[in-house]
Amino acid sequence: MKRYTRQFHWYRWLRILFLFLAGTIIVINPDRSLNLILYLISFYLTGLALIALHDGWLLTRSHSNNTTPYATAVISLILAFLIFPVAHLLLPLLPLILGVLLLINGVNQFFNAWSDRKFININPWLDYLYSFLLIFVGFTLIFNPFDMLRFFFRILGCGLITLAVLEFINTKIYK
Template sequence: MKSYYRQFNWYRWLRIIFLALAGLIIFLNPDKSLNTILYLISAYLIGVGLIALHDGWLLSKSHSDNNSPYTTAVICFLLALLIFPIAHLLLPLLPVLLGIILLINGVNQFFSARANRHYVNVTPWWDYLYSGLLVLVGIALVFNPFDMLRFFFRILGVGLMVLAVMEFINTKLYKK
């Protein structure tokens, strides 16, 4: 039981370090952070793979037939190698695809709000506002993808740093 708890903490601390570094890098310099983030993701995957190898080694010492940690390690190592070519191929398409998805989601949200009205004299203004914002952001991403993408990266960076702080707080709360 103590070994399982230690392994869980290793994963948690690796996640905290990754989230904090990625968030800080993205927030400070969203334009030039792609390669750094890809290296960081690759290092994270290698770290998870190494922890999984250690888990597999501990299981094999206890004469277990469970090979799933080794499978996890191999998948993590392969993803760490493939992340650079895949990311560089898909990144130029990301803002436009995200814009189209948000546009479609906004239109669907609008018609869903109109169709799901339960009361005749109540207008779902918040749903209309939300769907309108989704449509506007979708249009902005389709027609001006890179300026909006920079803004989203900054929001993502702040979000990742907040997640790291929350993960750290949970580590301290559940340590007992």
């Protein structure tokens, strides 16, 4: 049981390190962070594969037929090598796709609030405000994607740093 706890902590510390480094890189320089983040994701997936290989080796030593860690390792290594070409192909489309998704979600949110108003006697002003903000951000991403994408990257970076800190606190609490 102690071995499994140690493996769990290895995954957790790898995740904390990844989240903190990715968030810091994005916050410091969101314009030039893409390649660094891709390298970081690739290293994370490689580290995940190494830990999974170690898990598989330990299971093999205990005469287990469980091959799940080996499959995880192979998939992680394949993704680590494919991350660069796939990301560079899809990145130019990201602001447009995200803008369209936010626009559709905002319109859907508005009509859901409007139809719920018929069944409830209150006016859902916060839902309307939220839907208009989604529509505004969606249009902004579609027609001015690069400035908004930089802003979203900074918010993403702050969120990743926050997740790393919360994960670290949870590691200390559930030691």
